[in-house]
Structure formats: structure tokens, C-alpha cells
Amino acid sequence: MAGPDHAIDTVVAGVPVAARARRLNLWYGPSHVLKGVDCDLPERRITAVVGASGCGKTSFLRCLNRLNDEIEGARVEGEVRIGSVDAYAPGTAVHALRRRVGMVFQRPLPFPQSIVDNVTYGLRVAGVRNRRERMDRVEAALRLAGLWDEVADRLGRSALELSLGQQQRLVLARAIAVEPEMLLLDEPTSALDPAATLRLEERLQELSGRFTLVLVTHNMQQASRMSDFTAFMHDGRIVEFGPTGTVFVNPRDRRTEYFITGRDG
Amino acid sequence: MTLRRRLDGGAVWAVTGLASLCLAAILGVCGYVLVRGLGAFWPAPVVELSLRDGSVHLGEVVAWDDGFLVLRESETERVGAHYRRVARGDIAREARPDDAVSLQGADGRRLFVRGGEDPAPAVVVESLRPNVLSTLDRVGVTLARAARFVTGGATGSPWVGGMFPAIAGTLLLVMLMALFVVPLGTATAAFLHLRKGRAARLVRGAVATLASVPSIVYGVIGLGLFVHGLGRALDQWFHAAQQPVPVFGSGGLLWAALTLALLTLPVFVTSVDQGLSRLPRSLEAGSLALGATREQTLRMLLLPAAWPAMLTGLMLAVARACGAVAPLMLVGVVELAPALPLDGEFPYLHPSRQFMHLGHAVYDAAMANPDPFRGVSRAFAAAALLLAVVLVLNFVAMVLRDRLRERYRALDD
Numbered sequence: 001m002a003g004p005d006h007a008i009d010t011v012v013a014g015v016p017v018a019a020r021a022r023r024l025n026l027w028y029g030p031s032h033v034l035k036g037v038d039c040d041l042p043e044r045r046i047t048a049v050v051g052a053s054g055c056g057k058t059s060f061l062r063c064l065n066r067l068n069d070e071i072e073g074a075r076v077e078g079e080v081r082i083g084s085v086d087a088y089a090p091g092t093a094v095h096a097l098r099r100r101v102g103m104v105f106q107r108p109l110p111f112p113q114s115i116v117d118n119v120t121y122g123l124r125v126a127g128v129r130n131r132r133e134r135m136d137r138v139e140a141a142l143r144l145a146g147l148w149d150e151v152a153d154r155l156g157r158s159a160l161e162l163s164l165g166q167q168q169r170l171v172l173a174r175a176i177a178v179e180p181e182m183l184l185l186d187e188p189t190s191a192l193d194p195a196a197t198l199r200l201e202e203r204l205q206e207l208s209g210r211f212t213l214v215l216v217t218h219n220m221q222q223a224s225r226m227s228d229f230t231a232f233m234h235d236g237r238i239v240e241f242g243p244t245g246t247v248f249v250n251p252r253d254r255r256t257e258y259f260i261t262g263r264d265g
Numbered sequence: 266m267t268l269r270r271r272l273d274g275g276a277v278w279a280v281t282g283l284a285s286l287c288l289a290a291i292l293g294v295c296g297y298v299l300v301r302g303l304g305a306f307w308p309a310p311v312v313e314l315s316l317r318d319g320s321v322h323l324g325e326v327v328a329w330d331d332g333f334l335v336l337r338e339s340e341t342e343r344v345g346a347h348y349r350r351v352a353r354g355d356i357a358r359e360a361r362p363d364d365a366v367s368l369q370g371a372d373g374r375r376l377f378v379r380g381g382e383d384p385a386p387a388v389v390v391e392s393l394r395p396n397v398l399s400t401l402d403r404v405g406v407t408l409a410r411a412a413r414f415v416t417g418g419a420t421g422s423p424w425v426g427g428m429f430p431a432i433a434g435t436l437l438l439v440m441l442m443a444l445f446v447v448p449l450g451t452a453t454a455a456f457l458h459l460r461k462g463r464a465a466r467l468v469r470g471a472v473a474t475l476a477s478v479p480s481i482v483y484g485v486i487g488l489g490l491f492v493h494g495l496g497r498a499l500d501q502w503f504h505a506a507q508q509p510v511p512v513f514g515s516g517g518l519l520w521a522a523l524t525l526a527l528l529t530l531p532v533f534v535t536s537v538d539q540g541l542s543r544l545p546r547s548l549e550a551g552s553l554a555l556g557a558t559r560e561q562t563l564r565m566l567l568l569p570a571a572w573p574a575m576l577t578g579l580m581l582a583v584a585r586a587c588g589a590v591a592p593l594m595l596v597g598v599v600e601l602a603p604a605l606p607l608d609g610e611f612p613y614l615h616p617s618r619q620f621m622h623l624g625h626a627v628y629d630a631a632m633a634n635p636d637p638f639r640g641v642s643r644a645f646a647a648a649a650l651l652l653a654v655v656l657v658l659n660f661v662a663m664v665l666r667d668r669l670r671e672r673y674r675a676l677d678d
Contacts, residue, residue, distance in 0.1 A: 099556035122555035
């Protein structure tokens with residue numbers, strides 16, 4: 001085990017670990033939402049987080065970029081480590097942390113601005129003033145998100161004119177533009193139709209070579225076809241974690257088996 | 266649909282009826298003011314009354330009842346000083362001679378002569394034969410007079426002459442006020458949004474209370490705080506040589522604008538505050554997730570997205586400002602200003618100057634006018650103008666807001 005001052009040197013199934021949570025507890029006021037989560041997220045892989053509604057998947061995700069800080073009455077205990085950064089250490093700058101950990105939400109929500117302003121938002125926030133550099137990053141991010149060819153000729157138009165699927169890829173590009181290490185995806189396809197879902201899945205698959213992706217999903221097919229690793233959450237705990245093939249085909253825990261096969265536990 | 270289902274047939278009718286009544290009342294009020302306002306400019310016929318005592322009088326009938334009528338004769342000396350009350354029984358013959366000429370002097374005097382007679386020694390701005398005009402001609406004369414009323418400058422008397430200085434004063438006042446209200450109100454709304462605790466509750470309560478303070482109280486505050494307090498201090502520092510003649514130490518455009526800004530601040534703040542809280546919460550989460558601080562989120566994302574609400578707030582503030590005459594009387598409005606607050610002389614805008622205002626012109630024309638037969642119609646004309654100014658400002662804001670709504674439409678679902 002690494003000491004608290006060092007980068008994570010754990011390896012899971014031969015893959016180095018990019019981020020990890022230890023004994024992570026979360027309360028929203030009096031309700032205990034996460035009850036001692038331990039999790040290793042392998043670098044440049046897709047880790048799916050599955051589980052029943054209300055089991056704490058999204059709350060776990062929001063602990064990784066400290067978005068729970070913004071909710072009144074939320075309290076976190078335990079350790080979250082993103083690479084070499086101890087996320088909840090007193091000296092950690094939360095805004096810098098969030099730049100390293102991007103996020104895509106359930107409903108695509110572009111800002112009511114032009115397409116280009118959406119993509120440069122994170123850069124402007126971070127104080128990147130050079131226009132040339134910003135435009136380079138816009139193109140790179142939009143290409144990675146698979147949106148460049150569709151919007152290259154209308155970058156100045158309002159982002160709200162795009163289709164839902166395009167909007168979600170724009171939000172993805174917006175997150176990529178600040179060059180994070182990790183991307184948190186909170187049911188990113190739940191609002192999309194099958195065709196748009198497929199397109200987004202393709203992009204995510206390709207991005208997994210560059211970023212560490214954490215995918216919260218309700219869709220078991222999606223989890224099994226896209227992810228390299230799967231964490232199964234139940235009642236605020238991760239009860240099973242492993243390579244997706246193993247978890248789906250040969251689960252150790254009965255609750256995992258019941259959930260995956262659709263039986264009541 | 267849900268409302269429909271909950272109400273039975275009778276209630277639906279009642280609601281519809283009341284709504285139509287409201288609409289009719291609004292249209293009725295606007296229409297009445299417009300008709301009376303334009304009616305002030307309709308060319309009246311010139312009558313010639315031959316009385317039983319042998320005298321002959323030429324003029325316009327300005328009032329009448331069963332027993333008497335009042336004739337405005339040639340105002341050879343001054344405006345409003347040549348009315349004659351005539352008993353109907355004394356009239357031997359009444360005629361409307363075709364050659365009767367009605368003249369309008371630049372100083373507001375109205376003169377009546379028969380054709381061929383020597384017109385009075387005055388600068389004449391209008392000369393016509395009202396008795397031979399067709400209806401179309403009369404409409405033309407009415408419009409021409411209305412145009413002179415709108416574009417004309419002030420004359421030596423506050424009760425004649427055009428309203429241009431008052432229109433300019435009203436617009437300048439409102440614009441200067443907006444210059445104060447928008448940044449101050451936006452900052453307050455931003456504070457309310459950033460601080461969610463007791464401080465915000467306190468400020469919100471204070472804003473709500475301010476909204477219910479009677480406008481004349483703001484006038485007193487403006488007089489004490491701005492004119493006597495700030496104004497005199499400024500005079501002592503910067504215009505000491507001219508003392509005791511006040512520069513900023515008397516009412517003026519700047520102090521009136523600041524007073525109105527105080528008066529309209531609550532309306533604006535409430536509107537922006539509500540606009541901000543109507544935005545989807547996830548918008549803020551999306552920005553925070555990109556590493557923005559809450560201040561950055563507010564400045565770069567939420568306030569720009571709350572643009573339509575800011576415009577609505579400004580619209581309401583302007584409407585309230587145009588209607589508030591009472592406080593202005595304490596802080597700088599006058600019935601007759603020697604010069605516009607805006608001219609070609611450096612520094613072009615003179616915020617310490619006294620100014621004229623349409624709302625005050627209405628009061629002045631109706632209540633302070635020594636000419637009893639011109640006052641009310643002049644007041645209606647000024648009121649119609651004020652109404653038109655407010656409606657135009659509202660219309661511009663509405664068009665602007667709708668265009669912005671178009672951009673943000675997808676946020677509303």
C-alpha cells in the first residue's frame with residue numbers, strides 16, 4: 001500500500017489505478033448515503049457502476065469531483081485520491097480538482113451560449129486567454145467528441161439549436177476541452193434515443209484510450225458491452241468489483257447475480 | 266385544462282367575463298386619454314355672436330350650459346385673459362362666417378379676425394379658416410398641432426408651448442436612472458444568489474419593505490440625502506468660489522435620477538432575483554463541475570442567462586419611474602426650465618440642471634394653469650404623451666426580450 005503522500009501504485013488486474021476511494025462515507029443531512037465505499041478505478045479503462053436506483057451511484061460519482069460540497073448538509077468522511085491528489089485534504093483546491101475530473105450529466109445541458117463559448121467555458125474559467133490556443137482546443141475537443149464535422153460551420157450559433165444527442169456530445173467536448181484525467185459519466189445516454197446512444201457509446205469507447213472513465217448506468221447491456229470493469233453497488237456499498245466479464249458471468253455475490261439477472265434480491 | 270376541469274361552467278363564464286372586463290378597462294383608459302388628448306387639438310369653429318345690446322363678438326365657444334356660454338375672444342393682450350360669459354337670452358344672432366380667420370401666435374395667444382382685417386401684431390404659427398375646413402382638413406390641422414405640441418420647445422410661459430423639453434427631461438431622467446439601477450440592482454441580486462443564509466433573508470426582507478415605501482418618502486430622502494447632504498458637500502468642495510449660489514446643492518437631474526433609482530431598485534432586484542432562481546439548478550452544477558467558482562458561474566453563465574428577467578425588471582422600473590411625480594417635485598423638476606440638461610456645450614450632459622418632466626407637466630397643466638379653459642385639455646394631451654412614451658419604452662423592451670427568449674427557449678421546458 002502506498003503512503004498518503006505518494007501517487008497510487010496499486011494495480012488491478014494488471015492495470016495501474018488512477019483513482020481510488022477508501023472507507024468513503026457520505027451523509028445528506030441525517031441520511032447515510034455511502035457507507036464505507038472502497039473502490040479502485042483503473043487508469044484509461046471504462047469502469048461501470050451499476051446498481052438499483054437510490055443505491056448511491058450518483059452520490060459516489062459526485063464525491064470524486066467534490067460536487068457534493070455544493071449541497072447543503074452534505075458531509076463526507078474517508079479518502080478519495082485522484083492520482084497524486086488527496087481530494088479531501090485541507091489544502092486541496094476544489095476548482096483545480098474539478099478541472100482534473102470532468103463530468104457529463106444525465107440530461108444534456110448546454111449553456112445558453114454559442115457552441116464555441118460552451119466548449120471554451122472551462123478554459124475561460126481557468127484563465128486561458130490566448131484565443132489561438134482556445135480555438136485549437138475547441139477543434140480538438142469537438143473532434144474527440146465526434147461533433148466537429150457537424151458543427152464546424154456554425155460554431156457561433158446557439159448550442160440550444162443542436163439535437164439532444166449532439167448536445168450531449170457537446171457537453172462531452174466541453175468537459176474534454178479542459179484536458180481532465182478522468183471523466184465521470186452519470187447515465188449519459190438515459191435521455192437519448194437509440195441512434196444517439198450508439199454514437200455516444202462509440203465516442204466513449206474511443207476516449208477510454210485517453211481518459212479514465214467512470215460510467216454510471218442503469219442499462220446492463222450498456223455496462224457489459226462498454227466497460228472493462230464493473231462495480232456493483234448495493235445500499236451505499238460496493239459489494240462486488242472486478243473485470244466486467246467476471247462480474248457478469250460469474251458473480252461472487254448473490255445480490256449481484258440477482259440484480260444482473262433481473263431477479264428480486 | 267386542469268383549471269377548466271376544476272371550475273364548473275358558471276365559474277368559467279365569470280372568469281372569462283372578468284378578464285374581458287379588465288381588458289376593456291385597460292383599452293378604455295388608454296382610448297379615453299388618447300381621444301381627449303388629441304381632442305385638445307381639434308380646430309373649433311369660430312362664431313360671431315350679435316348681442317341684443319348691439320355689440321358683436323368673434324371667438325370660440327369653450328364652455329356652455331342651458332343658460333350661458335363662454336366665448337374666447339381674440340387674446341390681444343395675453344393668453345387666458347379674454348373670456349366672455351354670455352347669457353343665451355342676450356344673443357340676437359349667431360353666425361359662423363366663412364371668412365373668419367383663427368390665428369395662433371407663437372406665444373400661445375389665439376386671435377380671431379374677419380377676412381381682410383389686419384392681423385394682430387404677433388408672430389403667427391398657424392392661420393386657418395376653421396368654418397370652411399373639411400373633416401379631412403380638420404384631421405390634418407389636429408395632427409399638425411399635435412406634432413407642434415410634441416416637438417415644440419418651451420415658451421416664456423409654462424402653460425403654452427411644446428412638450429419637447431418635458432419629453433427630453435423624462436427620457437434623460439429614466440436613462441440616467443437605469444444607469445444607476447442596473448448595476449446596483451444586479452449586484453444586489455447577485456449577492457442574494459451567492460449568500461443563501463440569514464444575510465440574504467435580511468436583504469430580501471429589506472428589499473420587499475422598500476417596495477412598499479410611499480414614493481413621496483423617497484422624495485424627502487432624496488432632498489435630505491442627495492440635495493442637501495451630498496449636493497451641498499459637493500458645492501463646498503468643488504464650487505466654493507460660487508457660493509452661496511448652489512450648483513449641486515439644489516434639485517437637479519442627477520439627484521432626481523438617484524432618487525428614482527432608490528425608488529425602483531426593489532422592483533428591479535426582485536425581478537432579477539426571481540429570474541436567477543428560475544434558471545435550472547443543473548446549469549450551475551454543470552459550471553461548477555468544470556472548475557468554475559460560484560462567482561464565476563454567476564458572472565459568466567447565470568447573469569447572462571437571466572437577461573430576459575433583467576429586461577423585465579428594467580421595464581417595470583421604468584414604468585414605475587415614469588409614474589412617480591411626487592418625489593420629483595422635491596428634487597429638481599420644474600414647470601419651466603431655462604435650458605435642457607443635454608446640449609452642445611461641454612460636458613454636454615448637465616446633471617446639476619433642473620429639468621422638465623411629462624408627469625409634472627400633466628399636474629401643472631391641470632392644477633396650476635391660470636387659464637381655466639385650456640388646463641384640462643392640455644393636461645390630457647400631456648398625459649397621452651406620457652402614456653405614449655411609457656408604451657413605446659415597454660414595446661421596445663418586449664421586442665428585445667422576445668428576441669432573447671428565442672435564444673434561451675430550450676431552457677424554459
